[in-house]
Amino acid sequence: MKKSMKKGLAILLLLLTGTLLFAEGQSESKDMSLNESAAQAKYVFLFIGDGMAMPQISAAEAYLSAKEGNAANQKLLNFSTFPAQGMTTTYAYDRFITGSAAAATAMATGQKTAIGVISMDPGKTESYKTLAEMAKEDGKKVGIISSVDLDHATPAAFYAHQPSRNNYYQIGVEAVSSDVDYFGGGRFRLGKTPEGEKNIHELMAEAGWTIAEDRDSINAIQAGTEKVYCSNHGFADDALPYDIDREADDVSLAEFTQKGIELLDNEDGFFMMVESGKIDWACHANDGASSIMDTLAFAESIETAIQFYNEHPEETLIVVTGDHETGGLTLGFAGTGYETDFANISSQTKSYEYFDKFVLTHYLEAGSSDLEGLMADIEKYFGLTELNDYEAELLEKAYIRTVAGDEAVSNATEDKLLYGGYTPLTMQLTHIQNNRSGMAWTSYKHTAVPVATFAVGAGEEMFHGYYDNTDIFTKIKAAMGM
Numbered sequence: 001m002k003k004s005m006k007k008g009l010a011i012l013l014l015l016l017t018g019t020l021l022f023a024e025g026q027s028e029s030k031d032m033s034l035n036e037s038a039a040q041a042k043y044v045f046l047f048i049g050d051g052m053a054m055p056q057i058s059a060a061e062a063y064l065s066a067k068e069g070n071a072a073n074q075k076l077l078n079f080s081t082f083p084a085q086g087m088t089t090t091y092a093y094d095r096f097i098t099g100s101a102a103a104a105t106a107m108a109t110g111q112k113t114a115i116g117v118i119s120m121d122p123g124k125t126e127s128y129k130t131l132a133e134m135a136k137e138d139g140k141k142v143g144i145i146s147s148v149d150l151d152h153a154t155p156a157a158f159y160a161h162q163p164s165r166n167n168y169y170q171i172g173v174e175a176v177s178s179d180v181d182y183f184g185g186g187r188f189r190l191g192k193t194p195e196g197e198k199n200i201h202e203l204m205a206e207a208g209w210t211i212a213e214d215r216d217s218i219n220a221i222q223a224g225t226e227k228v229y230c231s232n233h234g235f236a237d238d239a240l241p242y243d244i245d246r247e248a249d250d251v252s253l254a255e256f257t258q259k260g261i262e263l264l265d266n267e268d269g270f271f272m273m274v275e276s277g278k279i280d281w282a283c284h285a286n287d288g289a290s291s292i293m294d295t296l297a298f299a300e301s302i303e304t305a306i307q308f309y310n311e312h313p314e315e316t317l318i319v320v321t322g323d324h325e326t327g328g329l330t331l332g333f334a335g336t337g338y339e340t341d342f343a344n345i346s347s348q349t350k351s352y353e354y355f356d357k358f359v360l361t362h363y364l365e366a367g368s369s370d371l372e373g374l375m376a377d378i379e380k381y382f383g384l385t386e387l388n389d390y391e392a393e394l395l396e397k398a399y400i401r402t403v404a405g406d407e408a409v410s411n412a413t414e415d416k417l418l419y420g421g422y423t424p425l426t427m428q429l430t431h432i433q434n435n436r437s438g439m440a441w442t443s444y445k446h447t448a449v450p451v452a453t454f455a456v457g458a459g460e461e462m463f464h465g466y467y468d469n470t471d472i473f474t475k476i477k478a479a480m481g482m
Helices: 002-038 054-066 102-110 131-137 168-177 202-204 215-218 253-264 278-284 288-311 342-347 352-365 369-382 388-408 413-421 425-437 470-479
Strands: 043-049 084-089 141-146 182-185 210-212 228-231 270-276 316-322 453-455 466-469
Touching: 002 202, 002 369, 043 288, 043 470, 054 270, 054 342, 102 131, 102 470, 131 141, 131 270, 141 202, 141 369, 168 202, 182 253, 202 210, 202 413, 210 215, 228 253, 270 288, 278 288, 288 316, 288 342, 288 369, 288 413, 288 425, 288 453, 316 470, 352 369, 352 425, 352 470, 369 388, 369 425, 369 470, 388 413, 425 466, 466 470
Parallel strands: 043 270, 043 316, 084 466, 141 182, 141 270, 182 228, 210 228
Antiparallel strands: 084 453, 316 453
8 A cells, every 4th residue: 555655646746747847848938939039129019909809899890891891791900910919818906897007007017006006016105117118228219109198097107107097297297207209199188287386388398398289390390309299189178089070180190100100210229109099988988980980090000000010020019909998899789680780880970079069068058958959960970860769769868868967867877877977868879879880888987808919020929829918018028128
């Protein structure tokens, strides 16, 4: 019996030793894989679609296909054809469903943190060094671009360190003294300036930043100009307008990206983070058409990087990912069964935000109270004609709730589920429009489904597989040889 036990222990020891050697070999193999890719990527683009997971990507592709008459096919977006593709988990340090601050911190620093924290540890005492800061120390130029406010959580995580994403003024002050070479897109929130303090634009001017806020002045900035801050915004406060609302004078995300390439291109290379932040905002509001159009605008900005990559294929890495999914978007609606009509998306011509600000608000302020008087505008902006009885009933209920305000709330839980805190009539309009197209939503918030990650260029082979958002930092850092 003792002999049998000794034999069993010997076998167990061999198995354990083999397991440990295998694990060590796997770890060494992973390290070798990362090291083999090191020092290849001189030019790095990290594109982050805020709120963008496979549903948002697939919806945009289905729309493009339907426009060409291929309802049962999908026309792929440019980044969907990248050779390296993976799935990425997004959970935060303290919550399964992440937020933009925690997710961006994970990608910028390789560390998990608590919800709402910007590139600091969960205890809010230690600052984490970011990819942008490392790239600058490595001699590269750095660009931060976003379609939303530049002090918003995602862009901020690459240059600021704050215990709260809501410290907008402090984030802006960090931007002024940062080593970022180019800021482009939305504005810093001047309205968050504390009483008696200089606003961020004034501080930037004093620190020698070149500031441009319209197309002509942005175009006039020449390559070689140091410390550039370009912003453009319309009625959308400090963010770029939704692409569905964009006018001829509005500078697009793709144009801000192209300007970044012009300003950052140099022999030592650059790191550029580009965020499409309003995909997220559209999905929070369950506005499928606006989400799709901003996803397409995101792909246009990625196209500028692809053109640069084609000129420098051995030295450029492009990574495209999302920070989380928003809205619980699903391609398929119970009311239409298996049928979809994504071409119907084209019948919506403006965003929920535009309709709220320039149509519904003026209509109500004029003292109008009849939903029938709004139907011409509803048809014009949402393409909704020939409502069936069920749709008409939903709109009437939402309109009564809108006109009466909080007095019309008979069930707070139901109201929250139906309208998510947005204008009830406008939300019902987007829902009917989406449902007719074959889309539905489960939430007005973020969800925890994994996001897709795509890569092409130097070090692309590291981006296959299933990994965490902190690994995006690790892989890019290795590809840059840092």
